[in-house]
Amino acid sequence: MIEFRFVVGDLARTSFAYSPLQEAVYSLRCWRDPARYPHQRPWLRRLGPAFGRQDTELLTALVAPSLWLPDFLTPRPDRPRPAVERQLAELGRTPPDVVGAQFTAAYGSAPLPPVVRRGLADPAALLARIVAALDGYWRDCLAPDWWPRVHAVLEADLAHRGKILAEEGAGGLFASLDPRLSWSGEVLTLVKKFDRHPWPEADIEIGGRGLVLIPTMFALGAHTNIDPVLPPLLSYPARGRATISETxxxxxxxxxxxxxxxxxxxxxxxxxxxxxxxxxxxxxxxxxxxxxxxxxxxxxxxxxxxxxxxxxxxxxxxxxxxxxxx
Structure with missing residues (x-):
């Protein structure tokens, strides 16, 4: 169970955003386990040749067997609609000592892949290679055609959630994100019962930092950072994500x-x-x-x-x- 604790003013600071970088990083899960994302399969087939020209050894290593990812790869958006170039620059400023710790947290008991083990001898160089690999993956595979479709779905989701908030209040909004979320007026609780890799329990104080709600194409349910100390965010399944493959x-x-x-x-x-x-x-x-x-x-x-x-x-x-x- 994960609990987000609100005090006076925290609900007013709750906001929505979407993250191009998060979607790019999360999309790497499809290459690791395509069966979990059937609505993305037509895109995978089309993008396969371009993906094969990328730094695939590193890109696929960013995703643990559990499909967890190091938190530093998906920094919390600092604005509702950040440009991916801005987010990549922020990623490049990650302190090198954070890189190894968060890879270890994401992989848990699973062994780190050789490309990561070798890279952690020089975390700054590994980080630079990660930024370059994600930049190339974005420009060559995602930006030309895939992202405009995803962008439309995410924008429609934000409009839909805003309508729910206006008509049903915070309780209705949170319930619409995931049926496992419940709102008491002071605590937002996420109960995760049936995950193959359940999250550890966490008690997260919003504490004036604001909670950012982020729709994504690559989630079966709501989830948050591995590290509960990071600025609070909640990613949730975008409404209409299955339409990505529609003609x-x-x-x-x-x-x-x-x-x-x-x-x-x-x-x-x-x-x-x-x-x-x-x-x-x-x-x-x-x-x-x-x-x-x-x-x-x-x-x-x-x-x-x-x-x-x-x-x-x-x-x-x-x-x-x-x-x-x-």
């Missing part, structure tokens, strides 16, 4: 398709969850300009609403659009 949906409803055309009907179908022009373009395999033209028509017809989110504008079906699709 663009057909335009549903013959009448709607005849009315709007196949392209606009498909967009309206996709916009049951908020998305930006760029995200929709990646999902449909078309140019952002083409998507923008269709979105303008749908918005002018009252079928969509839009709101600015950071640097992008996100669209979602309006009440009229929902009724039309219903």
């Amino acid at each position: 663009p949906p057909p335009a549903t409803g013959e009448a709607v398709t005849r009315l709007l055309g196949a392209a606009r009907a498909r967009l309206l179908h996709l916009l049951r969850e908020p998305a930006s022009t760029t995200e929709l373009a990646h999902r449909l395999g078309v140019t952002p300009g083409a998507v923008s033209q269709h979105l303008s028509v749908l918005y002018d017809a009252g079928l969509l609403t839009r709101a600015r989110s950071g640097r992008s504008v996100r669209y979602v079906r309006s009440e009229l659009g929902e009724r039309l699709c219903g």
Whole structure:
């Protein structure tokens, strides 16, 4: 059992973020145990040749047989939507003495792989190699196509959780993240009963540090750092993560398709969850300009609403659009 203890003001400091670096590091679990992530298999097949050109000896060694990872690889995001370059720079500033200790904690009783054992003779050099390997893996394998799809899922998750918080309060929000979470008003409890590698019990004081909630594509349930002394965070399964392998949906409803055309009907179908022009373009395999033209028509017809989110504008079906699709 893991308990997060809140005092006055801690709930107000609880926030959401997602982490490109965490998703990159967690995705390495797929190469270690692809059977646990069936919705990622089509991507693994497509990315296999590019992954084979990476520093695979080191990248696969970052994941222990239990699928645990050293905590320093996934630092807590310092903002809601950090750039991966910023996170890699932060990773590179990890104190060298932390590297060996956290590899040992992640691997537990399992032996460290040779590449790690050799590297720990010079932890600073090993850390530099890890940063370079993750940077290459991100640029060559994930950034071109995989990340835009994941980014859309994570953005939609944040919008969904914000709606739950507004309508149901903190209790409803925490319950939506994982049924094993319970909220008493002062303590958030995570009970982990059936894990193959159960977490040690922990009593974590938020203590004004804020709890950061992070959706991920690579979790079957909520979890936190191995080391409970680190700044508190809680990763949880992103809503809609199984859609990562979907091909663009057909335009549903013959009448709607005849009315709007196949392209606009498909967009309206996709916009049951908020998305930006760029995200929709990646999902449909078309140019952002083409998507923008269709979105303008749908918005002018009252079928969509839009709101600015950071640097992008996100669209979602309006009440009229929902009724039309219903």
